[in-house]
Amino acid sequence: MQRREFLTRSFALGGAALFGARALQAQQGTPADTTGNLFDMNQGAARTVTRPPKPGARPSMDQDTRDALEHKIRCQCGCTLDVYTCRTTDFSCQVSPAMHRDVMALVEGGYSAQEILDAFVDTYGERALMAPKKEGFNWAGYLVPFGALAAGAAAVLVVLRGMQRGGAPAEVPMDGVVVPPLGTPDEMAKLNDAIRKDD
Amino acid sequence: MILVGELALWVALLMGAWAATTSFAGGALGREDLVASGKRGLYATTAMMVLASIGLWTALLTHDFSLKYVASNTSANMPKVYIFSAFWGGQAGSMLFWALILAVYSAIAIRFVPPKSRDLVPWACGTLAMILLFFIATVCFKANPYDRLSFVPADGRGMNPQLQNPGMAIHPPNLYLGYVATSIPFAFAIAALVTRRLDAEWLGIVRRWSLLSWFFLTIGITLGMWWAYVELGWSGYWAWDPVENASLLPWLTGTAFLHSIMIQEKRGMLRKWNVVLVVTTFLLAIFGTFITRSGIIESVHSFAQSPVGTWFATFFLAATGTTIYFVATRLRDLEAKATLESMVSREAAFLYNNVVLVGIAFSVLWGTLFPILSEWVRGSKITVGPPFFNTVNVPLGLLLLGLTGVGPLIAWRKASTSNLKRQFAVPAAAGLLVGVVLFALGMRDGYALIAYTLAGFVAATIVQEFQKGISARRNIHGESFPVATVRLIGRNRRRYGGYIVHAGIVVLFAAFAGLAFKKDHDVQMKAGETKELVDPLGHRWKFVSQGVSTSETLNRFVTAIGLEVWRDGKPQGILTTEKRQYFDSNKQPLFEPSTEVGIRTSAKGDLYVVLAGVRDETAELRISFNPLVVWVWIGGMIMAVGGLIVMWPQAERRRAPSGYVATLEPRREMAATT
Numbered sequence: 001m002q003r004r005e006f007l008t009r010s011f012a013l014g015g016a017a018l019f020g021a022r023a024l025q026a027q028q029g030t031p032a033d034t035t036g037n038l039f040d041m042n043q044g045a046a047r048t049v050t051r052p053p054k055p056g057a058r059p060s061m062d063q064d065t066r067d068a069l070e071h072k073i074r075c076q077c078g079c080t081l082d083v084y085t086c087r088t089t090d091f092s093c094q095v096s097p098a099m100h101r102d103v104m105a106l107v108e109g110g111y112s113a114q115e116i117l118d119a120f121v122d123t124y125g126e127r128a129l130m131a132p133k134k135e136g137f138n139w140a141g142y143l144v145p146f147g148a149l150a151a152g153a154a155a156v157l158v159v160l161r162g163m164q165r166g167g168a169p170a171e172v173p174m175d176g177v178v179v180p181p182l183g184t185p186d187e188m189a190k191l192n193d194a195i196r197k198d199d
Numbered sequence: 200m201i202l203v204g205e206l207a208l209w210v211a212l213l214m215g216a217w218a219a220t221t222s223f224a225g226g227a228l229g230r231e232d233l234v235a236s237g238k239r240g241l242y243a244t245t246a247m248m249v250l251a252s253i254g255l256w257t258a259l260l261t262h263d264f265s266l267k268y269v270a271s272n273t274s275a276n277m278p279k280v281y282i283f284s285a286f287w288g289g290q291a292g293s294m295l296f297w298a299l300i301l302a303v304y305s306a307i308a309i310r311f312v313p314p315k316s317r318d319l320v321p322w323a324c325g326t327l328a329m330i331l332l333f334f335i336a337t338v339c340f341k342a343n344p345y346d347r348l349s350f351v352p353a354d355g356r357g358m359n360p361q362l363q364n365p366g367m368a369i370h371p372p373n374l375y376l377g378y379v380a381t382s383i384p385f386a387f388a389i390a391a392l393v394t395r396r397l398d399a400e401w402l403g404i405v406r407r408w409s410l411l412s413w414f415f416l417t418i419g420i421t422l423g424m425w426w427a428y429v430e431l432g433w434s435g436y437w438a439w440d441p442v443e444n445a446s447l448l449p450w451l452t453g454t455a456f457l458h459s460i461m462i463q464e465k466r467g468m469l470r471k472w473n474v475v476l477v478v479t480t481f482l483l484a485i486f487g488t489f490i491t492r493s494g495i496i497e498s499v500h501s502f503a504q505s506p507v508g509t510w511f512a513t514f515f516l517a518a519t520g521t522t523i524y525f526v527a528t529r530l531r532d533l534e535a536k537a538t539l540e541s542m543v544s545r546e547a548a549f550l551y552n553n554v555v556l557v558g559i560a561f562s563v564l565w566g567t568l569f570p571i572l573s574e575w576v577r578g579s580k581i582t583v584g585p586p587f588f589n590t591v592n593v594p595l596g597l598l599l600l601g602l603t604g605v606g607p608l609i610a611w612r613k614a615s616t617s618n619l620k621r622q623f624a625v626p627a628a629a630g631l632l633v634g635v636v637l638f639a640l641g642m643r644d645g646y647a648l649i650a651y652t653l654a655g656f657v658a659a660t661i662v663q664e665f666q667k668g669i670s671a672r673r674n675i676h677g678e679s680f681p682v683a684t685v686r687l688i689g690r691n692r693r694r695y696g697g698y699i700v701h702a703g704i705v706v707l708f709a710a711f712a713g714l715a716f717k718k719d720h721d722v723q724m725k726a727g728e729t730k731e732l733v734d735p736l737g738h739r740w741k742f743v744s745q746g747v748s749t750s751e752t753l754n755r756f757v758t759a760i761g762l763e764v765w766r767d768g769k770p771q772g773i774l775t776t777e778k779r780q781y782f783d784s785n786k787q788p789l790f791e792p793s794t795e796v797g798i799r800t801s802a803k804g805d806l807y808v809v810l811a812g813v814r815d816e817t818a819e820l821r822i823s824f825n826p827l828v829v830w831v832w833i834g835g836m837i838m839a840v841g842g843l844i845v846m847w848p849q850a851e852r853r854r855a856p857s858g859y860v861a862t863l864e865p866r867r868e869m870a871a872t873t
Contacts, residue, residue, distance in 0.1 A: 010217075010243075014210030017339075067721065074582050080440060081433055082584070088721055088811045088821035089432045092791045126579055131586035132569075137576055141569045141583065145562030145591050152554045160547060163468075163539040 057110030204254010226321030366426035377416030421835030432794030445487025630656025699841030706834035713827030
């Protein structure tokens, strides 16, 4: 087949595929738009987290500690930020201000940081926290990377020791090094002869 | 032109299939004519992809809103530059862009294969054509930017305002250039495995393309951090989002490879490991794309809701299976050519560095996937956010920083005790001095102290290496300091370019450690009100509100507040921060309001002000003091410059041969030179 003929047939086939695809699309309708560039905010994600104030309750922490606590609680709007960061960044989010109000009420009600975190976990599940609690299966999350590193290091040491025991380094050409071609037997004989005379 | 572009896309699909089939057939049957046809098919695919891309750009720039992609990602009143960059701003366009880059890269890589590596061409060309075919098919069938709407809207929805930023116009192309470049080493690795030609030939090609990938990924990641910092308004540059993690994974394994390849070049060792790293880097690029576009992991990037996930999963599994088969059946061909002489040698140090780099890559991947694993095992969803990643990765990062200094100080093959003492004395003292001085000045954050101590140590190793080289040149050649410096780098670009990259790493880690001292303040201010705050370095700042203003410009309503700023009693000018509500040509609001951060940058740190909201004429602001942030961008730039120096082609210089050279003449004279 000649090149021109090949190209002509390719374009014809391509055109057929294009119009086939268009016909199919017309039959099925335009697919749902999934090309948005950033996340869609879920403004209805906030749920109420309340506890009755403790008897004779006083605020359990100062503002800095409360802000630090809000860094540990995840905003549920879909932004993946913590409550403090989201509410101080984006005034269009209605979820993080609502969660912030719940935190403030619990602080006013005399609840400790851990009790507040537990209250949010009770309502939203563990995904209310920015990091998994260090308990049960979650320990795997924290420890496996270090375990893997230790195992990798141990494996490397074993391999290196094995290589060391392998004896003296082989005198072989290394990758990436251009080694000149060996001489012909005749040339080598001439060289040996020359060296002997030099000695 | 738009129709031509659309047609070209489908022709590219056919050409890609042709190129893959004929290349593999040519390789298997040993038929040169088929191999040549496969190459021509690849070039034709590239030409068609260029046409398809021109078609989409034409549609974007001429506002052809009959195309769903154009209507979804642009509007008539958008600045031209962002209409141009909308090409890669959405899912379908970014896939086409990926395929375009891959096509161009593939054509260049195959066109310029050195003659000695011709045996690799059919398999490399076939592999590249297969990857290209996958991407073109994905574009044609799952994410086609030429999909049409059943009606033609008067205007488009526009681009998310947070993407209308110069950083976002250039950050994705750099990342794609980096991701896609991993395909070339992968293809040549597969070709080398298939043909069992696993010596020096493929390494040269692979190293160049791996460097190119690393270079663009470095720039892309740095630009991404900069964009997040200036645009998103959450006062940070790295959130361990799955999309960010996906870019970091191939960078980490690529960096490991660029170190371990030196051991193979110099000692003929780590041949299996290097093949594994090359293919892993590519597979991680694909896997990262899968996890961020399949929806299996929650991300701020709505690519997560796209339908291409299944395709990527299938492709990833097929590529992984093929790779495992070829590596497993070629293990004997990948035996090391030399043995290790000492555990205290540069090759051993590089291997330790590799373990840590791959360990970090594993921990990032593990953290990214752990929510899925947890859901499978326990049935409940969890969040793995920055606190988790910092807990796990900060110690590993510090270990890596330490090894960055150790590697270059140890001799190849075997380091003697005297060599170690001589090399380590000054850098270790410098590092300790930095740590002690910072402790004496009141720094008590453990990780930050370790980071600065190690940074001091590594910086001193780099200075020591440069000082030795420059002194030697000045003594031997009598050159001035600047000339000796330039020539030192120019004559050994790989070594000294690498040290410059290490200098960038030091700067980056020093900047990262600065975040330990970050301070945020949540304040409310009415017009004329004053607030006084103290930054982490003890400077006293005063802010006077000039009140909230509203205005309307090109394609947005703007709510802004100006703050008069003083530092230690000295005026610093006026800092403005805004909320923007973008609208379409009918003045209808588009997207959620976006933030324009007010930033005042200095070498010591950034003043970072965000207008969070306005209630009852009271502005709600977050004022953050972010120490050393500018050094993140500087560190990234230094790394990129170092990478560029390493990549820059070096002309082969004629050197007088060292050692004895025997001349074989008829008269049998022996000439000897040293």
